[in-house]
Amino acid sequence: MVPKAEFDPQYARYLTDDETGEAPGTIVVDTKRRLLFYVLPNRKMIRYGVAVGDEAYGWSGAATVQRKAEWPDWNPPAEMTARWPHVRKTAGGPGNPLGARALYLFQGNKDTLYRIHGTNEPEKIGRAVSSGCIRMSNIDVIDLYNRVSVGAKVIVK
Template sequence: MTGCPMTALVRVRWPILAAALVMAALSVSACTFSSVPDPSLSDKDAQLLASAPDFELDADYKRYKVDDPTGEPPGTIVVDTKARHLYFVEPDKKAIRYGVAVGSEAFGWTGTAVIGRMSEWPRWMPPAEMLERWPHLRPTAEAGGLPGGPGNPLGARAMYLYHDNVDTLYRIHGTNEPGKIGTGVSSGCIRMTNIDAIDLYNRVKVGTKVIVK
């Protein structure tokens, strides 16, 4: 990869060759991927996250700074539903990449929208189509929804997607099921781990462009 050092290896014994190849691979990776520190947490975040479900993500779905594959302007969110990745585009052709869960084929959504509203530890109201599929959720809806907290399906943060000033009913949000990151199981919404949802929330604003493809 351009700009990444590679070591020339000639006439070396296999153990030395193997070690050199590993080091070269790590050097290339270091040029492409770098870890992103966890965001600072409020006392409320720390308390609620301590009670939230936890899960060790596969390396492919952890939060990294990467070379931007989208070509979109800085500040744009791009969701690759097939790869289960969300990119927040940064300057200098870089992006923050997060693992996500996306809608299954029957309930998936693609298109272009903007963040029209943002909420911390939001209340969850089951949408009408979900109530049709799962009538057992009707008491939750009749009670005015589920308050924010560790067991709430929206998790720590929600970013509401609007198109032409109309709520699409799709969101980018946290989750109470982090083990499903990297899969296609949700009812169309884009789920992130709670810590990743907080990290993204801190980087965006109302009006941020979102492309889901």
């Protein structure tokens, strides 16, 4: 018997030719296709599967990575706790909704409150299920985290 995959293999990480035309070091998120691209030199990119915000909570635009965190604490924004009063601040660790790593997205000096982060629900990669953040499997977000510099450009479309 063949074991069941944790997520759809079409969302597996792999190296491919760059289709973004962006400068190396740029992150591009294609929310419709549920893919994140990290642009490398020599017209290459790494493609990762992601979960994105559902239609009501999606976000798009340009931002920069202004902070990176390992096993971050989760502090749900006021809008989220108003919708779901049961959500509470959670210390970093394996059960935390932000997963193993987080990239904090800013526009200028203003925190967008959106993140690229890991997840404790990898089976949801490829779906529109979050409150706007970009979720990655923990192994993929660790890989991206190790490649990305603070100040990196992020485009979410």
